[in-house]
Amino acid sequence: MTSAPQAPATGPATAPTGRADRPYLLRCPVCRADYQDDGLRLDCDAAHRPGLLSTEYATAFTPGPGSGPFRYRDWLPTAGRALPEGSGGATYRAERLGRALGLAELWVAFSGYWPERGAALTTGSFKELEAQAVLARLPERPPVLVVASAGNTAAAFLRACSRQGVACVLVVPETALPLLAAAGERADCVRLVTVAGDYTDAIELADAIAARPGHQAEGGTRNVARRDGLGTALLAAAESIGRLPDHYVQAVGSGAGAIAAHQAAGRLRAGGFPTAADPAGRSGGLPRLTLCQNTSFAPMVRAWQEGLAEPVVDSGPAVRKAIAAAHAQELTTRKPPYAVAGGVREILTESGGELLAADTAEAVAAGRLFAEVEGIDLAPAAAVALAGLRRAVAAGRVPARDTVLLHVTGGGRARRAAERPPSAAVRPDLRIPAGLGAEAAAYLVTGA
Known part of the structure; x- marks a missing residue:
């Protein structure tokens, strides 16, 4: 799977608004530093206790047309480009x-x-809301997104990345495969890896893959x-x-x-x-x-x-x-x-x-x-x-x-499932057996 190099992290912002295509800032809750968003930043650069960056929007609550999450695009960290029609609850x-x-x-x-x-x-989970927003935030040429999941998040990203042609690696426990059936057909840009363990094992492997060149952790709650x-x-x-x-x-x-x-x-x-x-x-x-x-x-x-x-x-x-x-x-x-x-x-x-x-x-x-x-x-x-x-x-x-x-x-x-039964069982691209270390498994996935 090919990928573009990771975009460089931006430094603290010097103006009260983000770049023209991103009219918002990222703010650290600990030191209050502001950052212009590059679509990939997950953390503050300063050395202090951990904190979750938040978005600071200049616009008021102004819902747009439609009923999906992009009805609230003024309060979403999007890249300012045209967005697909979103699905909501x-x-x-x-x-x-x-x-x-x-x-x-x-x-x-x-x-x-x-x-x-x-x-x-379609996948029956609110994780589709986050997947749609995460892809809308990405830069124009993103690295390969790496997502660890207990099942629902992977189904949401499988569907969203396949529909939008975004390269990603999904890492899930073997037992989570049935949850992915509702996502529909998987595009070639989406690789699916299973581990013989639980969600924590999937997270450890995803972290190791994300550290490889050309790959980027989706970030979970930090995103x-x-x-x-x-x-x-x-x-x-x-x-x-x-x-x-x-x-x-x-x-x-x-x-x-x-x-x-x-x-x-x-x-x-x-x-x-x-x-x-x-x-x-x-x-x-x-x-x-x-x-x-x-x-x-x-x-x-x-x-x-x-x-x-x-x-x-x-x-x-x-x-x-x-x-x-x-x-x-x-x-x-x-x-x-x-x-x-x-x-x-x-x-x-x-x-x-x-x-x-x-x-x-x-x-x-x-x-x-x-x-x-x-x-x-x-x-x-x-x-x-x-x-x-x-x-x-x-x-x-x-x-x-x-x-x-x-x-x-x-x-x-x-x-x-009663309306549209899955046509076939979901099959991973690679199964990681128990006992294989995260670094060795990451090499098998990326070849690097």
Whole structure:
């Protein structure tokens, strides 16, 4: 696979706006340094504690035409070029589900496949929102993008990169292959590599590949486009509701989607958009975050509830067993951006939010409830989120009359598969066996 050389990193900006084709800046939350964006930057150059760069836009909230993520292109870090027609989810008031939960004002942001509702994310996951934004941010001649995934992200990038002809290497656990079937036909510019391990093994191999000449790590949560793309789900929901919700509920693995929602809500609040009702002043008008993980593997829940500086996760067999037992494998990130500046701990503190865990039985029951009441299937992570919401309502943490936004980050896959069954099993270009080191495996992938 050929690639263009990586574009050089830019230095701190000397003007309050970015280049003409990128009318925004990247800002470090630690030292407040500003950077003009080259479409690839992931970190600040200064030596200080880790922090997630954020985008600073000069424009007000001005949605454009259409219904996909590029409706909010003024708040996306795009390169100023013509963009493809994007696909998005749908927001609706879930009255029947609300009654079942004891909530008077429940809204659902459905980021999946549900054509009757207007949700057109073919892979059935909100990861398509981030993939579309990441590709729109890339420079004109990008290096080969390297993406590690537990399955959903790889499906989204497989589809987006194949449709736009962007060279990439996708690295996933062998067990994730079935999740890629919904992405459709894979173009030659997309290489697929599997590892005989879990998500952490995929990340280690992807990091080694990204260090090779002509390759570039997509960056995960560190990529501002990934977060701002995911944040369009909150923007669309706020438009539909007419104000920011009092509560925002989502399942989290890395927490990128929750960070994105919090940042998007902050931009809306700063621009004068009607905010959440919060007489106690706990969140400053921002939605209170209720973030959910699997009970069997909940490192951030434990860190939050025990006041730990960082989630503590080792790499032993007990951890691998806990990950294997998780209802939603996509939520099993071992090293989430928890304590970094702008990370999960910070957004929970700012919003007066909390982290909860739900077990498999609760998630299965929640998924069954959603299918019965709403008529569409939920992805495992979304079922965990709904189970967490049920727990929070039962405990009185979410008052019955508050406006609640439940982000269904995946759904409609069974519906999509019934309409268009996959024509063939997804086959990787290369399978990496257990025991082969990341450096040796990266050589096999790149030949360098």
